[in-house]
Amino acid sequence: MIRPHDSAIVRTLGRIVIPVAQLFGFYVLVFGQFGPGGGFVGGVVIAASMILAILIFGIDSPDSTMARNILHGDGLGLLIFAGVGGLCMIGGGQFLNYTYLQIPNLDQASQHFIGIMLTQIGVAVDVAVTGVSIAISLSFDDDEIPQDEGTHG
Amino acid sequence: MTFELPLLFLLVITAGGAILVKDLISAVFILGSYSFALALVWALLGAVDVAFVEAVVGAGLATVFFLLTLFRTTEKDNHLRRPPMPWPAIIGLPLLGVLLLYGAGDLPAFGDAYSAASTHISPVFLQNSLADTRTPNVVTAVLMDYRSFDTFIETIVIFTAGIACALILRKGN
Structure with missing residues (x-):
């Protein structure tokens, strides 16, 4: 398991950089329809900020609460993506054909806009959760295995 | 054109360095700088989204994953002993490079409006x-x-x- 870093420079810089990185990740995610970026990149930037928190403050510290809790959202991004596709099927069309996303008082192009935005959020959630999950899996230490495991045999 | 040649030179240098260096942690950092130079090349070619993904994933997330993996290994594992190259590779790989360069002559020019793509x-x-x-x-x-x-x-x-x-x-x- 990763131990918290005890250098004051690293901890102070982490406190400054992590919120900026998270804000930038959300900006990239939301702005992806108008400029470079999108769901994948935004999710990776958000994941990188949370991995930074784990690496600097340790997995058990209160600063890594978001990184610990986001693991409960495993599969949520995929559910959002598939849910939008399912809504299109309920609306009478093909899977992920946003024309059939039945939203009242919106023309066809705006429905496509909403569909793109929702699926991008789904991709971002999926990528962020997977990034943090892989980082925690890789830093999982073998010493934490309960030692009485072999004695039950 | 002024930036492309130094960037391609940097790409070749970092790619060769990542392969040739003995210490795997150094290789990971050189690979990160390779990704960053590649992102600059994508941005120069106008593919800004690809450049963004390359910079964020290649130079950011993949480097962290490689390092976290290497932290679990010991000194014996992350220092490489390289056996000498077998002679079919010494002869065959330059021939393959010549073949690829020959094939690259048939590619459409950059920005060709009448190419198949x-x-x-x-x-x-x-x-x-x-x-x-x-x-x-x-x-x-x-x-x-x-x-x-x-x-x-x-x-x-x-x-x-x-x-x-x-x-x-x-x-x-």
Whole structure:
């Protein structure tokens, strides 16, 4: 398991950089329809900020609460993506054909806009959760295995 | 043109260095700088979205994953002993390079409006995507609307990678 870093420079810089990185990740995610970026990149930037928190403050510290809790959202991004596709099927069309996303008082192009935005959020959630999950899996230490495991045999 | 030649030179240097260096942690950092130089090349060629992904994933996330993996290894594992190169590789690999250079002569010129890639369906995307989806970024419109099924499968691949890592690496509880 990763131990918290005890250098004051690293901890102070982490406190400054992590919120900026998270804000930038959300900006990239939301702005992806108008400029470079999108769901994948935004999710990776958000994941990188949370991995930074784990690496600097340790997995058990209160600063890594978001990184610990986001693991409960495993599969949520995929559910959002598939849910939008399912809504299109309920609306009478093909899977992920946003024309059939039945939203009242919106023309066809705006429905496509909403569909793109929702699926991008789904991709971002999926990528962020997977990034943090892989980082925690890789830093999982073998010493934490309960030692009485072999004695039950 | 002024930036492209130094960047390509830097790419070759960093790619060769990542292969040739003995210490694996140094190789990971050189690979990160390779990704960053490659991102600059993509940005110069006008593929800003690809450059963004290359910079964030190649130079950011992949480096962290490589380092976290190497931290679990010992000194014996992350220092490489290289056996001498076998003679078929010494003869065959330069020949393969010559073959690739010969094949590259038939590629269309950069920005060729009449190449196969830019005549078939990409004009349809470029002309209709703003009216169809109100999304000025054509790349996002293609990825998330016209080709959203492919993106859905890619999302499943990422999800599966996370699940597989957790199943293999988190022993015990």
